[in-house]
Amino acid sequence: MRLTDLDIIVTAPPPPGWGGRYWIFVKVTTDTGIVGWGEVYAAAVGPKAMEAVIRDVFERHMAEENPENIELMFRRVYSSGFTQRPDPTVIGAFSGLEMACWDILGKERNRPVWALIGGKMNARVRAYTYLYPL
Numbered sequence: 001m002r003l004t005d006l007d008i009i010v011t012a013p014p015p016p017g018w019g020g021r022y023w024i025f026v027k028v029t030t031d032t033g034i035v036g037w038g039e040v041y042a043a044a045v046g047p048k049a050m051e052a053v054i055r056d057v058f059e060r061h062m063a064e065e066n067p068e069n070i071e072l073m074f075r076r077v078y079s080s081g082f083t084q085r086p087d088p089t090v091i092g093a094f095s096g097l098e099m100a101c102w103d104i105l106g107k108e109r110n111r112p113v114w115a116l117i118g119g120k121m122n123a124r125v126r127a128y129t130y131l132y133p134l
Contacts, residue, residue, distance in 0.1 A: 001108065003065055003101070005029040006058045010047045022047050026054060028100035030067065034107050038099030041092030054093040061094075067101040074098070 007027040024040040024047060043050055061076040077094045078086055106113045114120065 002031045004031045008051050026096045034104050036100035036103035038096035040096030043089040043092045057093045067104045070101050
């Protein structure tokens, strides 16, 4: 199984006041037709610039790779810069692509992602969110 296709979906609902103006989703497809979805951290750059970063990370470090090789792909991305300290924009792009790989692996094995990354630890998990006041 190999990663073959990448689609990038940018959504930009009207801003609620404070907070991000857009969300970026990636759809990664394998040569076997399995589709994985991920959400990319939107960084400090605009969506067009972020799309270019996502596409560059995928094409240079992930295309035609087996989605099981997540650590290998991460090391390629991490080590791609001269200082081996990629900026948050590059790692943000990889994070959404990595999510898509885990989604693909879960679908291929008919297992939830939590079972693939270490198993169940707690019966319940406390959640938190913060919404900026309007």
